[in-house]
Amino acid sequence: MTGQPEAAPVPDPARPPRRDAWDKVTGRARYASDAAMANMAHAAVVRADRAHACIVAINADEARRAPGVIGVITADDLGDLGRRFGHIVCDHPILAEDKVRYYGEPVAAVVAETPHEAADAAERVWVDYEDLEALTTAADALASETLIHEESYAGPERGFLGVKPKADTDNAAHRAELGWGDVDAALAAAEAVVETSAAFPLVYGYAMETYNALADWQPGGLHVVSTAQHPLMVRKELARIFSLPLAAVRVEVPYIGGGYGSKSYTKLEPLAAAASWATGRPVRVDTDVEGAMHTTRADGAHVTVRTGFDSEGRITARAIDIVFDTGAYADNSPLVLTKSVNRCFGPYRVPNLRVRGTAVYTNTTPASSYRGFGAPQGALAGEMNMDMAADRLGIDPTELRRRNLLEPGGTVISGKRGLDADLTADLDAVAAELDRHAGRGHEPGVRRGRAVAVTASDAGASPISTAQVRMHADGSVTLLTSSTEMGQGSRTALAQIVARQMGVAAAAVAVGQSDTLYTPFEWTTGASRTTTVVGLAVKAACEDLWRKLRAMAAESAGIDPDEATSGGGSIQVAGADLAPAAVIREWFGADAGEAVGIGVVRGHGETALLPPFWEIGAVGVEVAVDETTGEVTVEHLVTVGDVGHAIEPDLVKGQDLGAATQGLGIALWEEMVYEGEQLTNPNLIEYRVPRFTDMPRRITSVLAERGDGAGPYGAKGAGEGALNPVPAAVAAAVGRAVGVWPTELPLTPARVWALLRSAAETEAAGLAKPPTAAGGAAPSTVRGPAAE
Amino acid sequence: MTEPRPPEGEGPAPAATSVVIAFRLNGRRVETLAPVRLTAAELLRDQLGLTGTKVSCGIQVCGACTVLVDGAPASSCCLLAVDLDGTEVVTVEGLAQGRELHPVQEAFAAANALQCGYCTPGFVMMTVALLAADPRPDRAAVREWLDGNLCRCTGYAPIETAVILAAERTAP
């Protein structure tokens, strides 16, 4: 039976739908891929057909003579432009210089009048290479003498959020550590030590709008329309590359067709801009899915966790090693690694901790941010480790977690914000929902397993945000923010905050698209920060607007500003209750004018302590495994959205289900497969993402609203939380179902079949007891590689 | 192998690299010279300015570029524009009647069955085609029919709700 998913939002006519709904159902929503400019030319990218090689020569003569071609640009044609970008490590050439470092790396751009002419001519660019040793795995890169980058790029001026390029030149792109106490002593004294190793795949975010950029360079200025999640970060890089003032670089970001972190930081914008600079024409650069897979992916990881427990099942120490496969360029991976180090040990009381992380350059597509930002990689081994420990100790896995979870306000990392969540309550909610619908009875040929997992992430990124609210002469309000709308519904939620603060209907609030020419500074759109951090800036802007309105009313009445008060959506002056719109009209002396409020968030007040909030992931899954085919069906998915306060509950649930579904994709299907130097599945036939029929048979979405966030009305962010623990939960549930703990994702049917076979061999040899028929949360003996 | 004999009738037909085509697009007549290499999606988006049709996977797996050709759903990314000759084409821009949204569009908006929106036109067009063939599909039929459309944001459940809602509102 296929039950109705409980999380499906039931349309409520009383609530206004998303404000982008009309645009999006009519096809009118404008994305960067729809943007055009007069006299626009098109660039086709010539990409490396090998993973690691010196460029001996590039012959573009034939291409330059091809019909419609305006110019061919290689690294040699970039004149005095900055050659490389990279906000942490400036290691990423706009076009490969001297050597290529991954299969698919851009080597040249052919600019022509039409996409067809550009593509035809791109086939006539000949590149001579001299091959170097290709290092396509982190293990190979760490073991080899061959360097992927010969220089460190360290310099006094670089560094980002305290993360700086390392000084030595080896194949490590970055290293990060965290720890306290005496781990070795604690492990030696532990009642039990449980070790888990797990491999997290190379994942492609597959935002359905693939990376694209349109750039128009003119003397003294640059205008770019792109898919960038963080327009202000892109502006900064472009200003440096083109030696322009920040104000002279305009980055415009219309609706984004999916981001999930994969469009963070700078991608194709420098290439489009350089092509425009070189040809004097506006230039579009588009990618297809293959080009996108050659642009950015998420960090793959090998993580090993060793945890010591006392006889009561309390954690005494955790030692964790993280090795990231970061690809050819650092992009944001140093920060992702740093976050992974912070997030991998779980929201548990860990008296002794040692985490060592290394991000390793390899000759593969560069890795960077992706939804979860290092948390899913760490949680896979970290949370499976808790399940393996539960088995070893004979304690129910939910109970084992309960015994170790941090209490509200507890210290995750010394010096950081205390835990602003009640994880035990969240976990109990997950367990209760999972139990309530537990699959019963025995279906021949099917094995079931259940598991829960919990994560907490230092989210919200840097608390730097500005917002502007402009109230017009009729009392309606325009909100300007550079936060980008990529589907999360930020325009809807932020408008809701303005409506509440200003006492106007949401319909009377307009929200513009981000455009650095007009909209105020925003750090990033990522790390689930918008409602919390941008929301605080918007709230502050509204407070400023009220202040301005009071001052205007007082001035009009000829009284001291302090004598004007506001409340209940109006201004009180000398016993009179004035509507804000009336105050504006009175002050300007006409049915005209507007009042402007500015809101700023920086590391002070509610956001003085970092992180701005801990983003919680608490999920449970029940899976069914087909014994013959190894196919895994998700029978039940439970998510708890611990968001403090849900400004738009449907949108929060939508974020949770969407995030969890991407987690299911990583758990079961998604993996970029390299064979030799080449990516073998650069398309959506062979890179399989979750489909409609993969939807969990039952979906339970719980919202936990305890008002414990630092954001507006006690809100905290959502968007990544429900992804982070899902791969771990699925892996543990499958492990319980088949009787062997998985060591790598995704759990494709063939891999699960191999686990089943291995379990059968073990059973036949009498090495282990079979798992309980229903799997379930009850302890069962599951064989693990280190469970000696 | 025997020597090829001349075929009945005339000799080989000449190959053209561009063809004048005429078709009805959202109710209006369009006549244009289409290069054979041009896809229907490129014609609609780049030459006719109807950018509501989105291109994503490029290999008819994701469904973002779905349009209706003579009432049947087609992946415009893999359909030659010349094959539109003589057909009746409906894109997402052709659904609303003046200010009135099509019931399927209305249902997607009401059910919050979208996030980034890039897949939405394709899902809407596929749903229109589904309801034309099967006005009261059950949930299994909805899943089966839409299994060839990808959405990366929603997790699909709200889309299923929207389709059922649209069916309830439109079924005779």
Add this chain to the structure above:
Amino acid sequence: MGVLPELGLVRSDDLGRVLASVDAEHVPYAGGTELVPAMGLGLRRPAAVVDLKRVEALGRIAVDADAGAVEIGAAVTHRRIAEHPGVRRHLPVLARAAGRVGNARVRSTGTIGGNLCFAEPRSDLACVLIALQATSEVRSGRGARTLAVDELVIGAFETSLSADEILVSVTVPFEPAGMSYWKLQSYERPTLGVAVVVTEDRWEITVGAAVERPVRTVLAAGDSAGLDDFAAGLDIGADLCGPAEYKRSVLREHLRTVLETAP
């Protein structure tokens, strides 16, 4: 997929002219569901496509009750096969298989002829048609010939057609009693397809998708050892769907379920 390469079009409603136009550089084209992506991915680069869709004879489905067969024109779409009352009545397994090819858009545009002639190994129709012992009519300017579908599809992406030949139609004998088709499809295309016809004394088995081209065998009912040998002897390939031993294991298990444990 990038943009398509420079391409010519030959279009005629006259089969003779179409036949006169087809050669190695001028390739037959109908739905384009295989050819267009292949061109976009740079895997095929013909000078021109020869459109078969306007040739009426290629778009017909004819049920011949006397002969006990259905003739399906090469340019008939999967959707029409799936929905055609005569096909549903006399060839229900084929109708169901056609109704599950790709997705609804592929079924609306893709054709049986394109499917067979592209000879993508991970295809359902070739397996079902070979199991049904269908024959194909092939024509060129030189004349016509009839051959079994089993002889038409000879390898992965390989047919026995000459460059100047086109597939005109497929003639499918009415489905025998005891036929079924099952596939393992965890990805966009099937990992394994198995058609069986069970009679009192025979097991007819055709395996597709996991092999380069469908392989058919006939065993005496109850010949489990023969079944083992057949499964073990198949040249099954490894790919992203899994290693050969996985597919072989699923195949063997499936055959055990449908044949040996059948009531």
